[in-house]
Amino acid sequence: MQIEVRTQMSRIWRVGLLSGLALVAAPAHAFIAYVSNEKSNTISVIDTDTWTVTKTIKVGQRPRGIDFTRDGKFVMVAVGDDDTIQVIDAKTQSVVDSLPSGPDPELFAQDAAGKTLYVANENDNTVTVIDLAKRARLGDIQVGVEPEGMTISPDGKTLINTSETTNMAHFIDTASRQIVANVLVDARPRFAEFRHDSSEVWVSSEIGGTVSIIDPGKHEVIGKVTFEIPGLRKEAIQPVGIGMTRDDKTAFVALGPANRIAVVDVASRKVTKYLLVGQRVWHMAFTPDEKYLLTTNGVSNDVSVIDVAAQKVIKTIQVGELPWGITIAP
């Protein structure tokens, strides 16, 4: 009986596709978000149609960095205290494999083709390189103390790693796996994000309280985004996650214990608005249509949903304990 229904459903779906009807797009924002809960050792799966948690997946210890494989089939999550990256099958929503990430993985980045994965090993001052198809370790790169933030240039040629105690953004040539430049930024750099047009790299400094903007050609800091919130002491402003719209016009910066997301005009590098979200906001992810931005709020154990166009928080979803990372199916 059930099978019958499903067959019928899929037929309708196919018919819809073939005839070019907008049937498939009925709920415009039906995406699946995966949130890593650092303390619960779980992943909360959120349906962006109903804005509810549809499943909680048990994973290894201290899950943080999380990302979909490029083909959308798997979710990779760094479980630092188990010294591995676990692989979740997006279809069955269960852990099916693990990657040789090296010790204490936190954040990682993959190339555009989804073939190579670069992992920051916080305990070892190294970046581990993994062949994703073979799920084998290819080598490692020595970087500064406590490597964390990871991003790859849109052309795939440059990997940026930030090291938290060395206070640098290391520019690594992905072909030779050699560091080509080290750029000093403010204290405790945690996250790096390229502009989609490759013209700038943005690096957040949690303790420094700024975002440094680096010219990736000259390897120089060419500007800084600073934050000021009336009534809030400066120490509470601790920038972490960064999200940039595809047109490179607007950036969103998570400000940690300031409990706010700063909306930044990329051209002028000025904050235009602060959006109040949950407590200790860490990271964020856009829905693929860029209508919504979801942020993980560590201390209040929830996820805030921001309407990107309206620049408004429209929803809060309770997840597990200390939500940290987030990724949304492509």
Add this chain to the structure above:
Amino acid sequence: MIRWLVGLIGWSLAATSALAADPVTIGVGYLGVAGTRATLSLVEQPAENDGVAGARLAIEDNNTTGKFLNQRFTLEERRVKEGEDVVQAATDLAARNGFIVTDLPADALLKVSDVLRERGTLLFNAGAIDERLREADCRANVIHTAPTRAMLADALGQYLVWKKWSRWLLVVGSHDEDKLFADALRRTATRFGAKIVQERTFEDKGGARRTDSGVTLIQRQMPVFTQQAPAYDVLVAADESEVFGAYLPYRTWDPRPVAGSAGLVPRSWDAAQDQWGAIQMQNRFFKLNSRRMTALDMQAWTAVRMIGEATSRTNSGDVKKVTDFIKGPDFSVAAFKGTRLTLRDWNLQLRQPILLVDGRMVVSVSPQEGFLHQVSELDTLGYDRPESKCKLK
């Protein structure tokens, strides 16, 4: 032809050496006193390398960063034995090191700082918590990474008041440093509205800290010592000398928590601290030293990291340049305490959150919510600028 060849080789050699220039070497000295003090708890007995182990880790951290900037850090340790001249040892260290981290008693530190002033050596006091080193006896060439007694007392007091445990039974040891800590606790009580309902003195009559049948005796003594007290919420002990504090928890006449020198203790750092990325540092420390990290280790680590931070920001190993930067308005250092640490420019004391620990866990971190300040909430801990008697010379 040969001359041409020789010339070419010479030129290429010069070019190579220009590319791989010798790294700038930054020498850091560590000056402490030989031997360790006895504690009541065997678990808390400090290791021989307490303090310097933290400095050593920071040297490693600085060198990892330094390899990208062509800077190299070295550490030279010196421990003075009883009867040895500390000034002589300091002068000797200063001949090779522009920076010296010290774990010295207040008087010895003052002697050293006065002798080294002309030379321009920058000292980091990692060990002494005495108020007077930041007040009447402050020095322009001494930076303090150790917190003060008043900072520690205020950190504890804020929490006790927040908990609404505002009636304190204060028990003070008979040694000078116990009395100084008691002074700080009294000041805290006045500042934050706690009431010391009674004070008692625990006389040190000598005796060994290690015995075979100690527990039986202590179990009889402590209830008797604490009986007939007026109504109180928490017993606050001032026992820096390690004579009785650790005997109090679970043995008071009335069932009351203990804080201060035992029970809930204020410290700059603890082996249990794992928030704000501290776990990585705790792991690095354990790997290097095969033991857990103490508050003194952290105070020394922070001192050496401050040097590293300033040398990388100024891209220089010049002591004067580095010193000016550390004392300047743009300096801050990250030390796994959830906020940037800066210097109080009026007395060169490092502002820092203080942990409240019970020997197994971090119970809380002060300043507590609601203790406000117009400049930095960290300045709700200890003597603030308007109260300071320090004139930096």
